Amino acid sequence: MAMAKDPLSEAGFYFDELNKLRVLEPEVSQKTSELKEECKDFVDKISQFQKIVGGLIELVDELAKEAETEKMKAIGARNLLKSVAKQREAQQQQLQALISEKKMQLERYRIEYEALSKVESEQNEFIDQFILQK
């Protein structure tokens, strides 16, 4: 039987290991299924890759956005810094004016104090003189 040409196979029928009747050569069938498996693997991997790349893109986008805001912040801060310096200058000017005003007031008080001290010494002198003469 082995020698003889399998009439079944000639007719294109085959038996597999489980002695089931098949139309496809078992070898081919095996390869096909293998290919199918591989294809599936491939698709899986590709989709995984896409997911990863998508995540990456999102992340980069986010980063870009953040970078943008930071940049704006930095510009703002820089401007603010510039204006603060100006503000400080104005404030300083104001305080300076207030200080000079207070200084003038202090000077007035100093003169008043001096005048009063002089009056005091004059009065003391008078009292001393008065007591002495008596």
Place this chain on the structure above:
Amino acid sequence: MRLKTWLLKEPKHEDIVSCVGWTTADELYSCSEDHQILKWNLLTSETSLVVKLPEDIYPIDLHWFPKTVGGKKQTQAEVFVLTSSDGKFHLISKVGRIEKSVEAHSGAVLAARWNCDGTALITAGEDGQIKIWSKSGMLRSTLISQGSPVYSVAWGPDSDRILYTSGRQLIIKPLQPSAKVMQWKAHDGIILKVDWNSVNDLILSGGEDCKYKVWDSFGRLLYSSSPHDYPVTSVSWSPDGEVFAVGSFNTLRLCDKTGWSYALEKPNTGSVFTIAWSADGTQLAGACGNGHVIFAHVVEQRWEWKNFVITLTKRRTMQVRNVTNDAVDILEFRDRVIKASLAFGHLVVATSLQCYVYNTKNWNTPLIFELKEGTVSLIQQAEKHFLLVDGAGLYLFSYEGQLISSPKFPGMRADVLNSQGVSLSNDTIAVRDKRDEKVILLFDALTGKVLSDGKPLTHKMEVVDIALDQCGPSTERKIALVDKNHDLYITSVRHLGREAKICKIGSMVHSVAWNDAANILCGIQDNQFTVWCYPSVVFTDKELLPKTLYIKDGSEFSRSPHILSFVGTIATLRQGDGSLVYSSIPPYAGVLHEYSSSTRWEEALRLCRFAKDQSLWACLAAMSMTHRELTTAEMAYAAIGELPRVQYIKIIKEQPSKESSLAHMLLFSGQVQEAEATLLQAGLIYRAIQVNINLFNWERALDLAVKHKTHVDTVLAYREKFLKKFGRKETNQRFLQYAEGVEVDWTKIQAKLEMEMSKEREKAANASVRSSVSVRR
């Protein structure tokens, strides 16, 4: 003194606030370039929209119609003028209705001002014109046309002159067409604002050179500030003329009328374009560039008297400090404090509705009475009573709160009176006449009637300062006056019959004050601090005046000091830079005054011997001479080496009769006519003739002799002797005529004189007997 400012968190206006104006002391209108007119009620702190103006009206200046019209006082202003950038001005009612719009200038109308009684309105435009309008807005005249815009304009005190800006120049233009125009360069930049106060007659200006300046009405510079950081955009006098406010970018300043600055505030306002004071002078409002309206009230005024220092800590609270024991009292008031005065042991506080009188011995129970009129502008005190001045009149109250009198006079404008123009003593009120400043009106304090003969005191020159002395009997009341030439005069207030002599006692005097306890006068005389220890000396012995002065070197004071008070032995002065200085004088003069007024001459002599002071001796000499206390006078004159006077006093003492010694005392003080009258009255004809002969008053001597038919030969004999001595011939017709019929015989004359003397002696002896008899009865 400082400003307490108050700003809302958010501005109420959306654009620049250009102008503000008060209606009452608690209500303000503000106009802004957002076309809104807002009303600010300070009692309820509410802000409400009065009206939204049409879109094409951009307001620039606002001025309320004056409240006092023809002496009648309206309760509040009803209409205001508002100028706008389209060349119109609008009369707008209180509720915001535009009553009238008048096409006034080409270009913006930059300023508009009513005169003091509201009879005329003046507008100034960008086109360089100034126009005068009637009350209802009819054009009267175009006063000025110049090439540059007029930024600001102000009326003079009597509304007869105007002040306006022309670039860097200030110009005063009288309304009378022929009168002289005054013009001067005032600033190094364009002048933005001017103001002219009607009480003190001073001018304020502020400009782009960042300075503000104070001028008098003659264009003399009194003060120039150091430059600010930004242009001065507004200046404004407080109504009483004691302080003024200055506005600039983020700046508000309160200054004394002499220019120095009390306080500086740096609020966040932008430029302050207009400042308006409320009528009582306690608060101000500013129109700010950032849409805000800033409010500020004046606090921390100080009053000092002896050991008490009083500070206005808040609008309604005062703190009293007794510096001798550091005791502190707090005084609370129902309303805002408007004016206060502390002197003679009493504190008088005027709030917007009431008057509080405190005794310094008791701060707990003040005497309170209601005030009819709201805004007291001046308080003057004397020992027994005080004077309140408000817009309507003068009122004298006792410290018990009783209304004593209310002097009235024609043409009275009480709202422009200041402390230089009014003086009060225990029995007299003196007021300088505003219409004619040479005239001083005198009133009896207790009745409010014009004094004695009703004739006011008239000086030959405009008077700038008056002061009544505070002590002694009312019959000897004296008034010191400083005139425009800065000469100091003194004269008696109450006099019978003849016009009082106005005697000059100083020159270059800038400020004077009487002492509160004795009639001692102090003043700044040509930069020296001078004390007239006994000013009345000029009425008895003029030449003694320089010897009675106590002079202190003025080098310790800086420029232009002003005397604030002279209490006890301490004079308080305010220097030009605003600092207070004190000067003490020896207490002897005051004590001497006390002795003399109580005629304790022995003690007075002892005091002078103790003090060993020439000026004190001179005072005593004058005092005792005034009191006809010859023994003391003789000693005092001897002590200062005035030997001729000692001699003369001896002669007076040796006079045979009372009348003739009285006549000689009058002669001593140079009152020849009075002396002669006294003698004639006593029937001592010969003595009267003799007086005239001694003074080489020949004509009068002859007249008397002829009139009374006696001693014609005596007069002729003396005349002949006199001519012979000088080797001259008789030329007088009358003497020649009488000489013909009269024989001159010296022996006869001598005999006659002897007889006269003995007659007088006899008479005097009889009189004394008679008087002693009558006393015994």
